[in-house]
Amino acid sequence: MLPPPDSTRLVTIIAHVDHGKTTLADNLIESNGIISERLAGTLRYLDSDSEEQRRGITMRSSAIGLRHSYVPPKNSQNKQGGKNNNGGPSSSATAAASASRNMVIHLIDSPGHVDFSAEVTSALLLCDSAILVVDAVEGLCARTHSLVREAYLHQLVPVLVINKVDRLCMEMGLDASEAYVRIRELVETMNAVCASMLNSATLDDDYDDGQSKINKVARDAEENAWNFD
Secondary structure (H helix, E strand, O other): OOOOOOOOHEEEEOOOOOOOHHHHHHHHHHOOOOOOOOOOOOOOOOOOOHHHHHHOOOOOOOOEEEEEEEOOOHHHHHHHEEEOEEEEEEEEHHHHOOOOOEEEEEEEOOOOOOHHHHHHHHHHHHHOEEEEEEEEOOOOHHHHHHHOOOOOOOOOOEEEEEEHHHHHHHHHEEEEEEEEHHHHHHHHHHHHHHHHHHHHHHHHOOOOOOOOHHHHHHHHHHHHOOOOO
């Protein structure tokens, strides 16, 4: 039985090639019990084509439906629930805090190689949101810039996932403090790139209906700027 539309979301994973999109997809699939934890990251479950398995890259977008229990954030619960006469949370706020909502997330794993960019464009057109995966060591690559720009053009604010954090210690030999600084700088760079991109005049050429959509996306980006504390 299919869930109602308001309990269904379409999410795509985008990233530069070899930054770990399919591995992330494997781990999300494993969280639903579809594959074992031992195989997650090596099975490449959504790379169903034999050529994809042989070459070790994603060539076509693949989708899968995953169960998810959504719990509203505490700040939204407080706004909706309010307080009782004694100053404490009201009964409606307490009920909202304990309530979870069953969702179905249709996850789309899109290719990272530039040769298959049409697949990524189609996925971004279909989806409600996007997960942007960035390698902690390699940082922002050329393909990352173009993907972020394309996501904003489709009025999607990506969810940033910094992947392969272990490489900072295992390969670069950084300690915890140095790794923290490296990740914080990466997040700040991402925010700077998005701000610069949204303020550039190049976006004006991609919209035919004026500045209003650009302003809306710019406000959304400012409100949803990534932070690392």
